[in-house]
């Protein structure tokens with residue numbers, strides 16, 4: 523009787539990784555800087571105030587894991603009592619600090635090649651790519667064609683997009699080609715169709731994802747992205763935990779954008795919802811129903827998309843507090859053979875320069891009725907998470923990673 527519940531708090535780093543300087547991220551610390559701002563009264567908004575209050579994650583060992591990663595417990599995250607979880611911190615082997623690299627590595631497949639990236643120039647996309655896209659998608663042209671924050675660029679170009687029918691195409695430090703278009707004026711299905719066209723066209727450039735970013739609203743003040751985001755991702759280059767587990771007869775249930783990130787491979791059921799708390803609700807429903815020999819795999823994207831990239835410290839702190847308060851409910855729902863792992867795929871320090879991800883250690887908090895608490899130290903790769911899950915579920919070991927539950 524065994525099940526695994528993996529929760530990726532997207533972008534929840536706990537201190538800059540040893541190779542962070544290569545990314546210009548030395549000193550970044552998503553959790554530590556949020557906790558510092560909160561302790562100094564610099565992270566108050568209409569939803570929260572004061573020191574960061576995440577006692578349940580702290581009781582699972584989060585403060586200690588952060589101390590092992592950075593040398594100090596983040597302000598306010600000391601824990602007096604007994605630690606209830608097994609905890610550690612993990613380094614990323616993959617060359618990039620993007621979402622697919624982090625997730626694939628968690629599932630035992632580090633990314634040992636370089637993704638393609640578009641340059642920090644305007645235009646950013648090669649002319650042959652843009653020309654072919656405009657022609658094949660029958661467009662009057664494209665807007666953007668630069669590196670941008672997705673919310674800023676719709677505020678800047680949304681009205682011109684509505685007027686001209688030209689979609690807004692942009693990229694970031696990730697290996698992405700993103701297309702923002704209005705759900706009604708341009709049409710959601712049409713946006714999905716042109717994303718399919720773009721996905722084929724970016725393949726020679728080794729781009730990991732094309733992302734549809736639909737939005738609604740009529741003016742910069744009320745343009746809002748909707749939950750109909752869709753990611754088209756290239757499939758993992760090797761078999762992941764999800765492939766191997768499902769081939770061995772297990773059932774993988776995806777909550778949120780997990781299925782998209784693994785190009786829908788090795789996944790039996792997909793559930794979507796909008797917002798961290800709705801995703802948490804959906805996850806709880808799946809946990810209640812998931813059979814023995816299953817994985818419920820959830821990505822909580824708001825941490826990254828709504829707060830990390832937006833450099834919104836109080837928003838991120840509030841999201842952490844909202845998540846934390848639900849951990850007892852999750853613990854109460856567990857069955858005897860359940861293993862829960864809370865982790866992240868990269869950092870996105872909301873106090874850092876720019877608006878991209880940060881190269882950080884991720885927390886690994888493991889708990890469940892039969893999981894012995896205590897530290898398991900620094901892990902060389904996120905793949906130790908997948909290997910631990912494989913071990914827990916009794917399938918053959920993955921090619922990469924060392925289980926942290928059995929020495």
Ligand SMILES: O=P(O)(O)O[C@H]1O[C@H](CO)[C@@H](O)[C@H]1O
Pocket residue numbers: 621670671672673693694695696698700733735827831877878
């Ligand atoms: O600014 P937005 O559109 O949210 O973009 C963010 O989301 C994309 C995928 O994670 C990345 O390109 C990142 O920069």
Ligand SMILES: [Mn+2]
Pocket residue numbers: 532533620621826867868
């Ligand atoms: Mn991510």
Ligand SMILES: [Mn+2]
Pocket residue numbers: 621826827831870879
């Ligand atoms: Mn991101």
